[in-house]
Amino acid sequence: MTRTELINLIRERRSFLCVGLDTDLNKMPRHLASQPDGVFQFNKAIIDATIDYTIAYKPNLAFYESMGIEGLRQLKFTVSYLHSLNKKAFLIADAKRGDIGNTSQQYAKAFLSPDGDFNFDALTIAPYMGEDSVVPFTAYDGKWVILLALTSNKGAFDFQLMEDRASGRRLFERVLETSKQWGNPDNMMYVVGATKAEMLEDVRKIVPDSFLLVPGVGAQGGSLEEVARHGMTKDCGLIVNSSRGIIYASNGEDFAQRAGEEAHKLQQQMDHLLTTLCPNL
């Protein structure tokens, strides 16, 4: 999906919501957890209930890998189902990959190749190993790297805020600056946690036009309004993720209906924020 197509999707749905598919057998309704394809059935019901309010879906690979090979089959069915729909969405593999060049090439093939089992639009990447670990993910047309910059968790403070003696820049700022030479706003986005919304202004000084994938709204405590106020651009420039707050809004038979309601609530807030902060979209 190109940048223009992504912006069109935001314009049409009046939303910049991503639904995180952190699908967990222990948290989904029991009547589904006991079925052989329960993970897929759960995801399908969530997708059907939320797609009118959502522009992106983000399966978290860990949750599927923890169910072994069967979990990855359920993920494959989920991605195929999303590709089969008339209503499009931006598909993010939240996989936090990254390795030396020839290995990153293999990860890129695994997740981004149109001929593979998955064919995602984008993949989250950890920057620790530098340029040759990131660049191979930019090799597929219309596909995206989403590089970790400032994450939403407590551990973000361990290294990401370390100040560079030479430049005075913090590590996440060095990642933003340096990686601008590896990609551009048409093929590279950044993860910036909603729990650090006030730092979004520092991020925007370095990457004024790039899309940001923002986790941490909802269960992790971040505020949607703060994120929009500090991070929105004229093209919106934000994809805000909510996982648990939507997909586990209920663990009863009404789980999909409740997920749809939660997604709709967020979409209405986003519509309002787009009207206020992004009037020319």
Added chain:
Amino acid sequence: MTRTELINLIRERRSFLCVGLDTDLNKMPRHLASQPDGVFQFNKAIIDATIDYTIAYKPNLAFYESMGIEGLRQLKFTVSYLHSLNKKAFLIADAKRGDIGNTSQQYAKAFLSPDGDFNFDALTIAPYMGEDSVVPFTAYDGKWVILLALTSNKGAFDFQLMEDRASGRRLFERVLETSKQWGNPDNMMYVVGATKAEMLEDVRKIVPDSFLLVPGVGAQGGSLEEVARHGMTKDCGLIVNSSRGIIYASNGEDFAQRAGEEAHKLQQQMDHLLTTLCPNL
């Protein structure tokens, strides 16, 4: 596998060699690549030919994921085969994972759980997201985190050598220091590339007793002797990986025999280095 068992393995086989199973359909012998379980057959032949000279195997997840779900089935067969052997080896998933706490728990389950499809002894982890992204991997008894410190690739220079304004320490040194509070030499090792052997002395100042997983000998240009001279401890403290130099020593029908010969050559050098530098092992 406990630290004591690992050291015993090194003592018995007079080796600290890890064979990297970066198995690639385009590089393996054609007569195997065309078979439905060719990846497993290739790995099995390599394992049979090298296990007398080797203490560890390290499948690189990217190479299996790039073959889709079928690739992961071949990996599962490979790991099951290794568990079935009387001759034990330390099994490393080279997966470079790491995410917020509840997600890292899922990755830990995927790779380290004795009940899962894989049941590895250890997993490589990227440190960018800090403490809560790493600690969940220490939850399994006798299992190991292998944290990236100083990697073997060119991109290592992008961020890993950045100097902290407050302490003067470089990022990889901060990772070593900080992570000592998250684990100990019984459940945490570090990746330090052989291409930066002279920095092993700086590493040893911070983690004198920890095992190091050292990639980059062979195809990437690192020297085994340099690594041993700068990094060996009284318990050896090193696991040196070779991937392409062993498994693709030949792509003909003699591939396994040639792999065995290359592993044997490295084992003989390691035997000599252990005798010289680690006389009381």
